Each structure stands twice: as C-alpha cells, then as structure tokens.
Amino acid sequence: MSSAQQTADPGLYLPRSARIEAVADLTAREKFFRLTLDRPLGHQPGQFVMVTVPGMGECAISITCGPREDNILEMVIRKAGNLTGVIHGLKAGDTLGVRGPFGRGFDLAEFHGRDVLVVAGGLGLVPLRSLLTPMIADHGRFGRITLITGARTPAETLFREELARWREKDNVEVIEMVDSTAHLPWDGRVGLVTTPIGALGLDAARTTVVLCGPPVMYKFVLLELDRHYHVPAERIFIDLERRMRCGVGKCGHCQINQAYCCQQGPVFRYSELRDFPEALA
Ligand SMILES: Cc1cc2nc3c(=O)[nH]c(=O)nc-3n(C[C@H](O)[C@H](O)[C@H](O)COP(=O)(O)OP(=O)(O)OC[C@H]3O[C@@H](n4cnc5c(N)ncnc54)[C@H](O)[C@@H]3O)c2cc1C
Ligand code: FES
Known part of the structure; x- marks a missing residue:
C-alpha cells in the first residue's frame, strides 16, 4: 500500500x-x-x-x-x-x-508458476495462512507447494484439520514437525523445521521460499537452504515482527536501521535484510 x-x-x-x-x-x-x-x-x-x-x-x-x-x-x-x-x-x-x-505483504502474482517452500515456526503459521489459503485454493497456478510447520509440542500445533485438507491437494506437501511429543499422541514427525529441508530436492531456480517464525529459526533455515540449494536472496521472503505502535511510519517503534517495518515490512526479501544483521537477530 x-x-x-x-x-x-x-x-x-x-x-x-x-x-x-x-x-x-x-x-x-x-x-x-x-x-x-x-x-x-x-x-x-x-x-x-x-x-x-x-x-x-x-x-x-x-x-x-x-x-x-x-x-x-x-x-x-x-x-x-x-x-x-x-x-x-x-x-x-x-x-x-x-x-x-x-504494511507490505506478498504479491501473489509473483508466485504464479513457481515452486514454493513455506517454513512456519510456531505462530508464524498465522500470517502465512493468509498466503497459503489462496495459493492452495488455486493450486493449479503454482508449481509444487511445500509447507513445513514447527511447534514445540503437539499441544501447540495450529490448524491441523485444515493442514490435513491441504495435504490432499495435488502438488501440495505438508510436513508437520514438533520438537518433542511431550508424551502426547502425534502422527507427524519429530525434529526441527530444518530437518526435512535437505531431502526436499528443491530446484533452486524454480523455487520461492517464505519464512516466518522465531528469529532463531531464520538463521538455521537460511544456513540449511544455503548448504543444499543456493536459492537467490531475492527469492527468499522473510515475514518479520517488530514492536509496533502507530502502524503508519510515524512513531519509529518498528525501525530497523532506516527501514520502517510497519511500512516496508513486515514482509521483506532476504536481499533487503542481508546488510541488517540485527533484523534477523
Ligand atoms: C506485525 C505484527 C504482527 C503480529 N501478529 C500477531 C498475531 O497474529 N497474533 C498474536 O497473538 N500476536 C501478534 N503479534 C504480537 C502482538 O502484537 C503482541 O503479543 C501484543 O502487542 C502484546 O500485547 P499485550 O498488551 O497483551 O502484552 P504486553 O503487556 O505488551 O506484552 C506481554 C509480553 O509480550 C511481549 N511482546 C509484546 N509485543 C510483542 C511483539 N511485537 N513481539 C513479541 N513479543 C511481544 C512483551 O515483551 C511481553 O513479554 C504481532 C506483532 C506484530 C508487530
Ligand atoms: S509502528 Fe510506528 S513507525 Fe512503524
């Protein structure tokens, strides 16, 4: 906007x-x-x-x-x-x-025809559901859509019934991870959201990546992507949360260097953030 x-x-x-x-x-x-x-x-x-x-x-x-x-x-x-x-x-x-x-969100048209990897840690699935819902409803317009979700325990997982419906669509893969089962029933996988990335066999030239989760997750997911695929930084989107007050670029609460997160974000390309290590700290 x-x-x-x-x-x-x-x-x-x-x-x-x-x-x-x-x-x-x-x-x-x-x-x-x-x-x-x-x-x-x-x-x-x-x-x-x-x-x-x-x-x-x-x-x-x-x-x-x-x-x-x-x-x-x-x-x-x-x-x-x-x-x-x-x-x-x-x-x-x-x-x-x-x-x-x-704020600046995602331009869906930019994802058309692309393979998309979405990694959502914890509450990160909440904003990314606004991207995944229209993509999955219209999945024929996209390449392969892969969603990896992470939660600490099965009790903290979100939208599981909806995820099960998404998994049934052609070209949609949903991988649910928990750090620990905490002795609760669990039919997903156990481990961090980084665990499945290496085996996905992504085609870096065709793939757009979207990340949202706790800051520590960004560092390790980016390392894993770099180790296996070299997706260009312009094709990696990171949805950042900062303290916000006004929402309209006036109060400065959300500032990261010269960027106002409420206006230039919360969605950034990794290429825009690489020079601001504090943004991902
Ligand atoms: C762009 C954006 C999107 C958000 N989306 C959601 C959402 O979809 N659902 C949701 O539940 N929350 C979301 N948040 C966080 C939410 O704004 C805060 O949890 C809320 O302001 C806390 O208000 P409070 O008065 O209840 O708690 P406070 O008394 O203000 O704070 C309680 C605790 O929460 C921490 N906290 C406060 N604000 C934040 C923040 N921005 N990030 C992390 N920790 C914070 C404080 O340090 C404190 O420990 C979002 C924040 C941003 C900036
Ligand atoms: S929230 Fe006030 S400037 Fe961004």
Missing part, C-alpha cells in the same frame, strides 16, 4: 468497529477470532491490522485469512499480556476496533 493511500484512508488512523462473530480455542494460549467489519478489509496476504480495545490500547495482529470480498477478518491471538488477555475474555457479539490493513 502506498503512503498516498495510507494518508487518504481514514480507516488507517481511526479504528472502525468490528463485531466478533465467533471465537474458538486453538491451544491453551491461542484463540481464533472471526470478525465482521463494516466493509471488506481489502488486504494483501502478509499484512496486519492494529486491534483496539477502547480505553486500553492497541496491538498489532496479523491477518490470518486470505484476501476476501466479504467483510470478514480472521485473526489468531496469543494471550501475552494485558491487552491480549482482555481480548481473550471477549465473546461472540462483543466489538473491537480495527485499523488497517498495514
């Missing part, structure tokens, strides 16, 4: 009211929210919104649904502190404020 558009749209500065239609527990710490807005959000995969609890404050939350023509917004919220704790106490029929969408 251009800064001219951001200036023109009051919905970016003033929260609009959104009604919670459904809330579901995904894990002990994460809840899924489906909200209805007054008009379609008009977002790109990978963008985020600022969610307001009137009188309390705002926090940045990724949009987890793919682009849609209706007025629906889907989010997954981890109970991390005061604000997210209050949001966790809300139920269907309650309202929240929403500003956005913000």
Whole structure:
C-alpha cells in the first residue's frame, strides 16, 4: 500500500468497529477470532491490522485469512499480556476496533508458476495462512507447494484439520514437525523445521521460499537452504515482527536501521535484510 493511500484512508488512523462473530480455542494460549467489519478489509496476504480495545490500547495482529470480498477478518491471538488477555475474555457479539490493513505483504502474482517452500515456526503459521489459503485454493497456478510447520509440542500445533485438507491437494506437501511429543499422541514427525529441508530436492531456480517464525529459526533455515540449494536472496521472503505502535511510519517503534517495518515490512526479501544483521537477530 502506498503512503498516498495510507494518508487518504481514514480507516488507517481511526479504528472502525468490528463485531466478533465467533471465537474458538486453538491451544491453551491461542484463540481464533472471526470478525465482521463494516466493509471488506481489502488486504494483501502478509499484512496486519492494529486491534483496539477502547480505553486500553492497541496491538498489532496479523491477518490470518486470505484476501476476501466479504467483510470478514480472521485473526489468531496469543494471550501475552494485558491487552491480549482482555481480548481473550471477549465473546461472540462483543466489538473491537480495527485499523488497517498495514504494511507490505506478498504479491501473489509473483508466485504464479513457481515452486514454493513455506517454513512456519510456531505462530508464524498465522500470517502465512493468509498466503497459503489462496495459493492452495488455486493450486493449479503454482508449481509444487511445500509447507513445513514447527511447534514445540503437539499441544501447540495450529490448524491441523485444515493442514490435513491441504495435504490432499495435488502438488501440495505438508510436513508437520514438533520438537518433542511431550508424551502426547502425534502422527507427524519429530525434529526441527530444518530437518526435512535437505531431502526436499528443491530446484533452486524454480523455487520461492517464505519464512516466518522465531528469529532463531531464520538463521538455521537460511544456513540449511544455503548448504543444499543456493536459492537467490531475492527469492527468499522473510515475514518479520517488530514492536509496533502507530502502524503508519510515524512513531519509529518498528525501525530497523532506516527501514520502517510497519511500512516496508513486515514482509521483506532476504536481499533487503542481508546488510541488517540485527533484523534477523
Ligand atoms: C506485525 C505484527 C504482527 C503480529 N501478529 C500477531 C498475531 O497474529 N497474533 C498474536 O497473538 N500476536 C501478534 N503479534 C504480537 C502482538 O502484537 C503482541 O503479543 C501484543 O502487542 C502484546 O500485547 P499485550 O498488551 O497483551 O502484552 P504486553 O503487556 O505488551 O506484552 C506481554 C509480553 O509480550 C511481549 N511482546 C509484546 N509485543 C510483542 C511483539 N511485537 N513481539 C513479541 N513479543 C511481544 C512483551 O515483551 C511481553 O513479554 C504481532 C506483532 C506484530 C508487530
Ligand atoms: S509502528 Fe510506528 S513507525 Fe512503524
């Protein structure tokens, strides 16, 4: 979204009211929210919104649904502190404020005809679901789509039923990893998200890679990609989270060197970040 558009749209500065239609527990710490807005959000995969609890404050939350023509917004919220704790106490029929969408997301057209490897660690699957949903719905337009998800234990995995449906599509492979089974039933694999990468047999020239997860994951996934495939840095996208306050390039909270994560990110090409080691630290 251009800064001219951001200036023109009051919905970016003033929260609009959104009604919670459904809330579901995904894990002990994460809840899924489906909200209805007054008009379609008009977002790109990978963008985020600022969610307001009137009188309390705002926090940045990724949009987890793919682009849609209706007025629906889907989010997954981890109970991390005061604000997210209050949001966790809300139920269907309650309202929240929403500003956005913000940031630079993914241009789906750039993925057409490409093989795509998506690596999502922990909550990283939440923003990347907004990219995967439209890709898998239209999978004939893409090459081979491989998703590797990672969670600490089976109790922390997200969207498993949806992942099982994706796995049934032609040319879609879903590999679910957990660090440890923690003595829980588990039919996926055990290990880190880096474990399956070497055996995927990627064609580096045809492949686009997308990463989102904890910062430590980036370092090791990038090393593993480099060891086996040499995917060009322009073809590796990294979805970064930084502390954000305004969302519109004014407060500086999200700054990494001269880059404002809320506007130039959260989705970056690795080629844009290579000179900023602190971005991936
Ligand atoms: C672009 C972006 C997208 C995000 N998407 C999601 C999402 O889809 N779902 C979700 O649950 N959370 C998401 N977050 C993180 C979310 O914004 C924070 O968890 C939230 O602001 C915490 O607010 P709080 O008042 O409840 O907790 P606070 O009291 O502010 O903080 C509680 C704890 O969370 C930590 N924390 C606060 N902000 C962040 C942050 N940005 N990153 C990591 N740790 C943080 C604090 O250090 C503290 O330990 C996103 C953040 C960004 C910047
Ligand atoms: S969040 Fe304020 S400048 Fe980016």
